[in-house]
Amino acid sequence: MDAFSCDTAVEPAGPGRWRATVTDRWNVPAGPPNGGYLLAIVARAMAAELPFSDPLTVTGHYLRPVSPGPATIEVEVVRTGRRHATAAARMLRDGREVLRALGTFTDLARADGPRHISATPPPLPPREQCAQLVGRERPDIPPFAQRFDWATPRELLGWREGRRSGQPQIGGWIRLTDTETWDPLALLLVADAFAPAVFQLEDLPIGWVPTIELTVHVRRRPVPGWLRAWFTTDVLLDGYLNEDGIIWDDADQPVAMSRQIALAPR
Amino acid sequence: MDAFSCDTAVEPAGPGRWRATVTDRWNVPAGPPNGGYLLAIVARAMAAELPFSDPLTVTGHYLRPVSPGPATIEVEVVRTGRRHATAAARMLRDGREVLRALGTFTDLARADGPRHISATPPPLPPREQCAQLVGRERPDIPPFAQRFDWATPRELLGWREGRRSGQPQIGGWIRLTDTETWDPLALLLVADAFAPAVFQLEDLPIGWVPTIELTVHVRRRPVPGWLRAWFTTDVLLDGYLNEDGIIWDDADQPVAMSRQIALAPR
Numbered sequence: 001m002d003a004f005s006c007d008t009a010v011e012p013a014g015p016g017r018w019r020a021t022v023t024d025r026w027n028v029p030a031g032p033p034n035g036g037y038l039l040a041i042v043a044r045a046m047a048a049e050l051p052f053s054d055p056l057t058v059t060g061h062y063l064r065p066v067s068p069g070p071a072t073i074e075v076e077v078v079r080t081g082r083r084h085a086t087a088a089a090r091m092l093r094d095g096r097e098v099l100r101a102l103g104t105f106t107d108l109a110r111a112d113g114p115r116h117i118s119a120t121p122p123p124l125p126p127r128e129q130c131a132q133l134v135g136r137e138r139p140d141i142p143p144f145a146q147r148f149d150w151a152t153p154r155e156l157l158g159w160r161e162g163r164r165s166g167q168p169q170i171g172g173w174i175r176l177t178d179t180e181t182w183d184p185l186a187l188l189l190v191a192d193a194f195a196p197a198v199f200q201l202e203d204l205p206i207g208w209v210p211t212i213e214l215t216v217h218v219r220r221r222p223v224p225g226w227l228r229a230w231f232t233t234d235v236l237l238d239g240y241l242n243e244d245g246i247i248w249d250d251a252d253q254p255v256a257m258s259r260q261i262a263l264a265p266r
Numbered sequence: 267m268d269a270f271s272c273d274t275a276v277e278p279a280g281p282g283r284w285r286a287t288v289t290d291r292w293n294v295p296a297g298p299p300n301g302g303y304l305l306a307i308v309a310r311a312m313a314a315e316l317p318f319s320d321p322l323t324v325t326g327h328y329l330r331p332v333s334p335g336p337a338t339i340e341v342e343v344v345r346t347g348r349r350h351a352t353a354a355a356r357m358l359r360d361g362r363e364v365l366r367a368l369g370t371f372t373d374l375a376r377a378d379g380p381r382h383i384s385a386t387p388p389p390l391p392p393r394e395q396c397a398q399l400v401g402r403e404r405p406d407i408p409p410f411a412q413r414f415d416w417a418t419p420r421e422l423l424g425w426r427e428g429r430r431s432g433q434p435q436i437g438g439w440i441r442l443t444d445t446e447t448w449d450p451l452a453l454l455l456v457a458d459a460f461a462p463a464v465f466q467l468e469d470l471p472i473g474w475v476p477t478i479e480l481t482v483h484v485r486r487r488p489v490p491g492w493l494r495a496w497f498t499t500d501v502l503l504d505g506y507l508n509e510d511g512i513i514w515d516d517a518d519q520p521v522a523m524s525r526q527i528a529l530a531p532r
Contacts, residue, residue, distance in 0.1 A: 061344070063345045078327070079363065104327055104479055118501075168382065213370055238374070238485070246501075254501050264380050
């Protein structure tokens, strides 16, 4: 079983209750587990209570810092319809609520209807021209980064050595290191996988950017292979920032959109 | 008292329970009350239970069609911190849940920190060059439209006579017809006030676009006066569409951002 499936698995623990283990394999550079990883666990429990498994729209509100360890997810089924089903959920660690979520699920395999796409795929060069990194071969990097293969335009990595691009945009090619196939729930993870776009701004410290709320819309089940993701912050105001993301799959389809509101690094 | 304050008022009805009246004064052309109006009522009840009144981020999931009449809002305080407070809420009509919401509130007057804005104000001509409409003077138009003054670029109105722009974008100048000041909660209303941007596409019917989920980030308290709003759908895929909005105030500041996922008209 691939690491994502394994580390987001949930086990029944009574009516509307699920047990999970928040592993330390998805810890970000600053230390704690990635927020998209936590949301994926909660969404897994929601899907387990609903007749549909694709997270058409999931919102998480991050309430407290989370450390790895056993967690409980309580799910309330809000409504089940023919085409959509809605659930609310909360994740508890050590008896304290750390994450509250609300989601509407569907069966994207049955989705059908008009199409008009004016969004354009991320402005990424071919992978061969990018800085490539195979996560599993790099025990020296943070656990989260080890879970993926990355291909990132070199000019987007300069912020690590103090060469900021000046444009609050970030992105790259990404895939899980141990599977080619995509669980739609893994798009919640990819939606929060990259360094904050505001790290490209000269006048901001490189530091923790606490997500207050993250919403992800999964629009299509990705085909196997690489994804391309792109994130932009266009309004940093009074210490708060939005970060909007779009994820495209190897068949050149937009498979997910995300938006989060977070605190600027201090 | 202005119509928005009056029609979103909530009265205590027991611990965590609030009573409201969904009036028919905010009905949209197709008939039912506007979704942003419903979300504003729910957010009013949430704010009433919390120490902060500004809806930094509010998400609503629309569960069932809503008709005007008495409603109950049940609010659960999820977490109260020094700077942010989170609540979950549900609106019931005739004992059935019609809307589930999740929101984190703050005091935007105390917000402070870095600023970098790459978003640009909506591409709108001066109001004098727009088609102007004073809502209260027009008993012939739907109730919702009567609540506002509008100034809309003429080329964005052609879809009503079959002249679609071909670009899924819509927007204009807007203010409440009976007050110059802005309750931040009214931004939830403005975020859902315009005709769907996809009405500009040739090949789509003009019809009901049911919102599944709407998230609004309120970023600053607007100064009194006109707002400019702009809405774009960049991914219509398999019958689902996102609509992203941004609202600027008369001091040239971005005061709110919105995103909804909805079903394409059929």
